[in-house]
Amino acid sequence: xxxxxxxxxxGAALGASLAAIGCAVxxxxxxxxxxxxxxxxxxxxxxxxxxxxNDRVEATEAVLGATRNFDxxxxxxxxxxxxxxxxxSPNGAMPSDQPQTFTRPSGRGSYTVExxxxxxxxxxxxxxxTGNIQWSAPLGRxxxxxGGVHYSTEHDYESRGGNASLSRYxxxxxxxxxxxxSLSLDVLTPEGGVxxxxxxxxxxxxxxxxxxxxxxxxxxxxDKQVTDVIFGVTQIINRRSLMQFNYSLSYNNGYLTDxxxxxxxxxxxxxxxxxxxxxxxxxxxxKQALFWQGKYxxxxxxxxxxxxxxxxxxxxxxxxxxxxxxxxRFGHQYLEPQVRWYSQSAIxxxxxxxxxxxxxxxxxxxxxxxxxxxxxxxxxxxxYGYRFDEKTELYTRLAAYRQMPRDFGSDNSSDTTPAxxxxxxxxxxxxxxxxxxx
Amino acid sequence: MQRSLRxxxxxxxxxxxxxxxxxxxxVLLALPQTQRELARRxxxxxxxxxxxxxxxxxxxxxxxxxxxxxxxxxQSQRVDAETARLxxxxxxxxxxxxxxxxxxSGLLRQVWKFDGSDRLPTAEAVAALLPRIGWQQLDWRSxxxxxxxxxxxxxxxxxxxxxxxxxxxxxxxxADRALGLCLQAIPARWRSSGILVNLGGDLACSGPRADQQPxxxxxxxxxxxxxxxxxxxxxxxxxxxxxxxxRFLLCDGxxxxxxxxxxxxxxxxxxxxxxxxxxxxxxxxxxxxxLAMLAGADARAFLExxxxxxxxxxx
Numbered sequence: 203x204x205x206x207x208x209x210x211x212x213g214a215a216l217g218a219s220l221a222a223i224g225c226a227v228x229x230x231x232x233x234x235x236x237x238x239x240x241x242x243x244x245x246x247x248x249x250x251x252x253x254x255x256n257d258r259v260e261a262t263e264a265v266l267g268a269t270r271n272f273d274x275x276x277x278x279x280x281x282x283x284x285x286x287x288x289x290x291s292p293n294g295a296m297p298s299d300q301p302q303t304f305t306r307p308s309g310r311g312s313y314t315v316e317x318x319x320x321x322x323x324x325x326x327x328x329x330x331x332t333g334n335i336q337w338s339a340p341l342g343r344x345x346x347x348x349g350g351v352h353y354s355t356e357h358d359y360e361s362r363g364g365n366a367s368l369s370r371y372x373x374x375x376x377x378x379x380x381x382x383x384s385l386s387l388d389v390l391t392p393e394g395g396v397x398x399x400x401x402x403x404x405x406x407x408x409x410x411x412x413x414x415x416x417x418x419x420x421x422x423x424x425d426k427q428v429t430d431v432i433f434g435v436t437q438i439i440n441r442r443s444l445m446q447f448n449y450s451l452s453y454n455n456g457y458l459t460d461x462x463x464x465x466x467x468x469x470x471x472x473x474x475x476x477x478x479x480x481x482x483x484x485x486x487x488x489k490q491a492l493f494w495q496g497k498y499x500x501x502x503x504x505x506x507x508x509x510x511x512x513x514x515x516x517x518x519x520x521x522x523x524x525x526x527x528x529x530x531r532f533g534h535q536y537l538e539p540q541v542r543w544y545s546q547s548a549i550x551x552x553x554x555x556x557x558x559x560x561x562x563x564x565x566x567x568x569x570x571x572x573x574x575x576x577x578x579x580x581x582x583x584x585x586y587g588y589r590f591d592e593k594t595e596l597y598t599r600l601a602a603y604r605q606m607p608r609d610f611g612s613d614n615s616s617d618t619t620p621a622x623x624x625x626x627x628x629x630x631x632x633x634x635x636x637x638x639x640x
Numbered sequence: 641m642q643r644s645l646r647x648x649x650x651x652x653x654x655x656x657x658x659x660x661x662x663x664x665x666x667v668l669l670a671l672p673q674t675q676r677e678l679a680r681r682x683x684x685x686x687x688x689x690x691x692x693x694x695x696x697x698x699x700x701x702x703x704x705x706x707x708x709x710x711x712x713x714x715q716s717q718r719v720d721a722e723t724a725r726l727x728x729x730x731x732x733x734x735x736x737x738x739x740x741x742x743x744x745s746g747l748l749r750q751v752w753k754f755d756g757s758d759r760l761p762t763a764e765a766v767a768a769l770l771p772r773i774g775w776q777q778l779d780w781r782s783x784x785x786x787x788x789x790x791x792x793x794x795x796x797x798x799x800x801x802x803x804x805x806x807x808x809x810x811x812x813x814x815a816d817r818a819l820g821l822c823l824q825a826i827p828a829r830w831r832s833s834g835i836l837v838n839l840g841g842d843l844a845c846s847g848p849r850a851d852q853q854p855x856x857x858x859x860x861x862x863x864x865x866x867x868x869x870x871x872x873x874x875x876x877x878x879x880x881x882x883x884x885x886x887r888f889l890l891c892d893g894x895x896x897x898x899x900x901x902x903x904x905x906x907x908x909x910x911x912x913x914x915x916x917x918x919x920x921x922x923x924x925x926x927x928x929x930x931l932a933m934l935a936g937a938d939a940r941a942f943l944e945x946x947x948x949x950x951x952x953x954x955x
Contacts, residue, residue, distance in 0.1 A: 216736060216928065216946050224924035227729040227789055227813065229721075231820035244828045273832040343851065374651070375672065441649050441676050503677055592681065593827040 231466075244269045244593065248637030255630040258322065259289040265637075275346060276339040283354075290322035292627045294463040294570040296555045297321065298475055305406050307462050308394040309415045312406035320617040320627055323462060325393075330356035336365075340415040344371045352386075361388040378436040386428040391462035395419040399482025400561075400568060403464055410573075418480065426456030442500075448493040455486040464557040465570040471619050476558060481569040483551060489515040504531040518550035519574070534589045540601070542581040549574045554610050554621035572627040583633075599635040643650050645687055647680055649673055655836075656683030659689040661811050665842025669816070670834040678830065686818035686837055693814040697726075697806040699746070700795045705805070709955025713800035716779065724794040726806065726813065728782050733809075733927050734775040740934040741927070742775050745902035754781035754898040758891040772801045773902050784846075810924035811842045812880050817843040819922075836874070837922075843879040844922040870951055871915065878922030882929035883914020883953065899933045904929040910937035916951040917943070 211233040262285070295302060302321055303314045315321040336350035348367045354360070363386030370379050390396070397418055404414035431565075433458070433526045434448040441543050459482055467476040495509035511523040527540040551567035552574045583601030590596075607626035611618035646657045656667040656679065667686045669679045696705045709717060719727070733741040747769050751761035779797035786792070798804065819837045823846055826833070834847035838856045848854050854873035874881065882899070890896070896907040915932045919925040928946055935942040943950040 216931070219732065219736065220919065220924050220928065220946075223729055223732045224919070226789060226791070227725045227923055228816050228820060231817060231824070242828050242831070269829070271828045273830070274830050277829065296682050345785075424933065438673060441673055444674065487710075499676065503680070572849055592678065592825040 217222040220295050221517040231459070242271045244271060244639065246637065246639040248635055250633060250635045252633050254289065257289060257633075258629065259287060259291055259631075261285060261287045272339075274402070276471075277337075279336040279338075279350075281332075281334040281336075283330075283334075285328075285332075287328045287330075288325075290324040291321040291462075292572055293321050294465055294481060294572075295321040295478055296475075296570075296621070297467075299627060300475070303406050303473075304464070304478070305404050305411075305415065306394075307392065309392075309404070309419075328356045328358070329355055330359075341368075345369065346371075348382075356399060358393060359388065360391075361386055363387060367432075376438040378434075380432070380434045380436070382430075382432045382434070384428075384430045387425070388428065390426045390457060390461065391423045395422050396424045397459075397461050397480035399459060400479050400565070401476040403480060405477070414552075422565070424457030424461075426454060426458055429453045443496065443498045445494075445497075445515070446495040448491075450489075450491045452489040452491075453486070454489075458485060458487055459483045460569075460571055461570050463569060465553065465568055467558060468555055468563060468619075471557055471559050473557070479556065479561070479568070479572065482565075482567050483569055484517065484567045487515055487517055489513060499526055503531045515549075517574075519547055521546035536585075536587045536589070538585040538587075540581070540585070541585040542583075544579040544581075546577060548576045548610070552576075553612075553619045554626055555619050557619060572605075572607060572629075575626065576610055577605055578608065579603065579605040585635075594638075594640045596638045597635075598637075599633070601633045603631045603633065605630075643691065644686075645683055647676070647683055649676075654679035654683075656680075656686070658683075658687040658690075660687065661694050661814065661839060663811070665690060665840065666836075666838040667822070668834075668836040668838070668849070668855060670847070671830060675830070678826070682822045682835070684826060685821050688812045689818045689821050690839060693810060693817065696722075697810055699803070699805060699807070699912050706804070709796065710803060712796060713798055713802070716795050716797045719794055719796050721791055721793050723796075724782050724791045725807065727780055727794065727796065728791065729809065729923070729927075731780060733931070737934055739775070739903055740901055740908075741808070741930055742773065742902040743804050743806065743808060744773050744775055744802055745900060746807065747772055748900045748902070748905055749802050752898075752900060754896075756890065760891050760896070771903050772799075772803075773905070777802060778804075802930075808930065809923060809926060811839045812878070812923040814845040815839045815842045815922040816878065819846055820875065822846075830869065836873075841881050842922050842926060844872060845874050845876055845878070848875040870953075872916070872918075872951065874918065877918055877920050878925040879916065879918050880922055880926035880929050881914055881916040882926070882933045883912075883916075897933070899930075901934065904922075908934055908936045911935075912939050913953040915939060915943070917946075918949040 250263040254260065261345060264284045265281065267279065267281045269277050271277045292513045293304060297318055297320050299317050301317050303312050304321065305312050306325055312483065313324060331353065332354035334350060334352045336348065338348040340346045346369045349365065351364045353362045363384060365379055365382065365384035367382035369378065372379065398420045401418040404411050404418055408414065430450060430452045432448055432450040434446060436446045438444045463481045464478040465481055467479055468474060469476055479590055491511055491513040493509065493511045498506045506528050507524045514520045521544065523542065523544045525542040529536050529538040529539055551569055552617045553568060554570055554575070556568055581601055581603045583599060585597060585599040587595055587597035606628055609623045610626065611620040644658065648655050654669040654671055656669065658665050667683050669682055671679050688901065695701070698704060699706055703705060705723065730743045751765045751769065777799050782794040783792045815837045819835060822835050823831065827869065832847055834849050834855065836843060836845040843857060845855060854875040857872045857874050857879060858870070897911040899908045899911055900906065900917065901908050911933045915929045917925045917929040917932065919928055928948060932943050933940040939953055
């Protein structure tokens, strides 16, 4: 009979062979020892196609993200975004029963809009490159922080900035309180220089065009700063639901005007067109917003997500946004319909057009940008995703957006210019996104 | 069998439970409470894999791979990659143990019933089985390993009357596989969150629970079933116990271990009551624990030489 000592001898040697045979039997499978060396990168990529109706703006956006995960709470994220915009955008002027001719923003040449058509500036064309780097990590047991920088550039705009946030966990991480801030320093270098606010647009073909054009310009560049502070509380209610509440403050100062937007001037409300003025917005804006969001997960894994945002600012705008989406899961797939309703009131400086009398009162700010007027908008969307495994997913989202102006200044008081919603720009857009995570 | 999954929040980790391989099984996931959906999916990944292995290699079924292999005795049969890897593992374990770790020794259970009684088999009954036991009687030819060590399959001939029994490695293998598939499935963001798979005391663990605290594992005391004698801390790797807490015979004041020496057909003498070993993987832990038990009185010396952490409960 073999003695038991024959078994003890391989004891030491076993160490080496054990590793080999243990690995062989689990061939191809990540194991405990290898867990730390596994691929720790997550990637995501998406392409968004945005198309407005009536040959207006068309945009394509491509996003590529890469995240290096150090652990579940520590990560470094890189994001690159490329946007290209083409098409035409409303320049702010009212439609007219006569053809209208506008000086191009560059001062070189002009474009003409047919009678009855909404004036669109068809030189709208740009490519923007954006890069973000974001670092997030815990600070001890109960705190975490995050910091990041961004840079974006396009031919007439440059933005650089940074952000920082600090979170504190309470109540076994069921409550998270976050204070976040960001600062962005932006420089505008508009085509043809910075327009003088409320100056007259030089008349194409006039003998004094170049003198008039130069008189409407004030240097080559302007800048603005945007500072945001957000205070948020996230509360896990139970294992199925959570709620979030944010209060945010955004302070913008500097050149906040859109250098390409103009305002039609009439002799009287509903009278004869006199010309065009460049718009002018106040040089500071303080926005405040309250945001609430709730999420509920059902037994089968379906998720109901609802949110409401109320925004108000010192320009006189208030807006309400209600958003609801339901993620319906079936096997590896999910379908997520979404509906969103948005309603905003015009800022004080908004006028669809201006009268000579109003101009004589020397207004400090004036804009006819439809995005600052009274309107309602809805979004209907649906997202479909297919999950190959926990980290690999392909999705597509189709959404329609419709923006509907409301009648303006129906009270007919002398300091406002009445306009029928039918004369104001409305807009329909379709967005298609295709993306993936891997 | 009732294939149900239960998932509960444990204050700082998700606990998933299911039944497989005649044992209560657990998957502990150090994920936040908000990651319930991910926890549920990982639990399913783990349970499906354990059930798959059980279904495939169970000797109690007539409709599985195991039954098919035994349906054609004496004939050379092609086996798939997974079975080939298990057979290679078993062959190496058989060599390392000088023939005492033997997947063909399950036949001895026909005469050895470890029910706590004093009914020993007769020497003749045991001796009659020995000719049908012994790994060397199999004709097992694994394909050569590929460039990355992968095996595509092999050819196996099981002589008539012999029987393979994957019971000695199945649970440990399933624990490692279940954990590995979870690690494959979990998004990178959560991959360093600890996962612990516990298949009736055979454990595989990928990392500590929340706050970098090790998982605390109770190892059943041989005498008092259900009461933890050992409270071990496990942060990573495998843990397996070989012991006879429930399976033994008591005759004339002598305790007969359920661990049978396939060479003699009789229980290993002077084996510890139980051996628990921690190794990088569960299947390695299980192998070392079994080899230590098979070393009988030399178990402790054997374990010392492996350099692995171990816990012995002496007889």
